[in-house]
Amino acid sequence: MQQSQLACDACGAELVPNAAYCERCGTRTRRARRLVRLAIRVEILFFLGVVGLVIAFTWIYAGQR
Numbered sequence: 001m002q003q004s005q006l007a008c009d010a011c012g013a014e015l016v017p018n019a020a021y022c023e024r025c026g027t028r029t030r031r032a033r034r035l036v037r038l039a040i041r042v043e044i045l046f047f048l049g050v051v052g053l054v055i056a057f058t059w060i061y062a063g064q065r
């Protein structure tokens, strides 16, 4: 488990524990950036899964005719 960030990377202001944004300058914290990257990855995986399902069903449907 990574230690939570204590100060803003951009302005050095003290951060509230588990904050997503700096209260002074609005910069995203490292934790928030990591969560955003994770969310994008999950979204891409979900999209690929849906595309894969559509292709699989199209293939099954085409094979039944």
Ligand SMILES: [Zn+2]
Residues within 6 Å of the ligand: 008, 009, 010, 011, 012, 013, 022, 023, 024, 025, 026, 027
């Ligand atoms: Zn800041």
